[in-house]
Amino acid sequence: MKYNALRPRRLRISAPVRSMVRENHLSVSDLIYPIFVVPGSHVKEEIPSLPGCYHLSVDKAVETARLAVSLGIPAIEVFGLPGYKDETGSSAWDPKSPVQRAMEAIKKELPGLVIVGDVCLCQYTSHGHCGKLCGHYVDNDATLPLLARTAVSQAAAGADIIAPSDMMDGRIAAIRTALDEKGFQNVSIMSYAVKYASAFYGPFRDAANSAPQFGNRRQYQMDPANSREAMKEISLDLDEGADIIMIKPAMTYLDIVRQARDRIDRPIAVYNVSGEYAMVKAAAQNGWIDEKRIVLESLLSMKRAGADIIITYHALDVARWLSEKDCLTF
Template identity: 55%
Template sequence: MSTRPLFPTTRMRRLRYNSNLRDMIAETTLSTNDLVMPLFVCPGENVTNPISSMPGNAQMSVDVLVEKCKELYFMGVKSVLLFGIPEHKDLDGTCATQDHSIVQRAVRAIKEVLPNIYIIADICNCEYTSHGHCGTIIDGDVDNDLTIETLCKQAVSLAKAGVDMVAPSDMMDGRIGEMRKSLDRNGYYKTPIMSYSAKYASGFYGPFREAAESAPKFGNRATYQMDPRNSDEAVREIEMDIAEGADIVMVKPALSYLDVIYRAKHEFNMPVAAYNVSGEFSMVHAAAEKDWIDGERVMLEILTSIKRAGADIIITYHAPEVAKLLKN
């Protein structure tokens, strides 16, 4: 039984009547410092390919991407997460490991103009393989250890290009430890790893697969991405990644996995990122376009819930919208 005074001595609404007071005692506050904007870079010059299922987002050639990064940076969004669409794909994603690959070129171009922007590179093979899976296929399934070899080469190449952080999203067992060793062995011991530690086999990724041209040509990703029914398994994944050298752990998607974000933060007291994924973004915009919801209000409510659950970093396609609202 609570020993706190009850009504009418205690009236909880006293703290809600005035907006200034509500702001002063707010437990959770969004900031542009929390935000990372995902961006898609493609070959060519002066290319902007709008993504139909993700309003306001597009595949961009390097020159257009640089201008977009400048716009974001001066709005207060000072970190981006890059995904690449290559000119040519291959069976095991080795096209992403070369120094002239699309994301490597983008990193060098952005850093030349904006040396202080924080660039995170997604490390995975699904955009770069002809079959759309996240690694090398052996006997109809992704081979764990062969895939790790390619991922490590990709990470080292991107570190060499000047990326600030690598973010492996493949969900192969043991890849964080091997990537940490590869980076250190090549002199990139200062490069942090943000691990997609609890990445679920989710239905919320549909618009992203259009954006990144990464839909699998056969089967699904259930043999390597996590089962949405499990959270204890996510804790084990996170624990293993931390032991192998992850500097930041990530939960993806965010909205349906707030409980996992909460557990990650409170059980490990590590920096936690959450990916507010494409499907979550697109649902808000689709409903807002039909006037079913107040899009801005719902967007802020969702992102605040993600931070309230424990996320220190929120990767979100809403970043420019949030930055404008916060600025105004």
């Protein structure tokens, strides 16, 4: 029987051969681990909708950051629950808030760890929206100075990268200008350039107590049906001074990652969001899937689509798995 002389199976015949010809690689250096800091001390309380993730007081956040460093994870992203909320979200830039205190404490003990600061107002406002309200409308331009003030406060506390997640028009330029004016020219901006109005954020809103008190966020977050608009958002944010662009969520928007990778040469991050994490955890706890293989395969798909950086709640587990000799023998 005649057959094509090229047999692709030859290069799949064993684990060492597969490793030699593997086209994409997942590394611990790709990862950012998100943490949630809260008021108080000696607090480490598991978040019910995010098994394995915790609300952490500042002292426990330092311990978690120390663990991340020991596993080789290069960066953490700090989210917070404030001690108070108001209409404008003023606790977002309060130097005594848990986020700023955690950044200061972590940077003091672990100066080589990259700290990413999430800049948004939803966790800090009494209404749960991502900006200043005018009636039931989020006032875009009135929100920009508040975001810039928050960014500067985080940079002063030790943030190496500012990550605005609000989706206000013009916020990258406003933040870049404010950082530069205050002497933080070397603080980078990782823009949530493409943040869809997704149903996958539910567990995060539980963890951060950030659900809107009325309406939804579709007037500022992107329509999941749109991809050309995503490219426009990326272009605008790069023009305004973003150093890294982010696409969120990750798993159901890998087509957007691929389109972005084909168009730009800047670093691309993806956020493997709370709903994606929670679904995997629930299925694993029920014995329906092999959690390790599912997670590694999912994150590898993000790299294959073109992502350079992956923000994921799986980071601690992934770092441990990647240290195992047979971690990628799917």
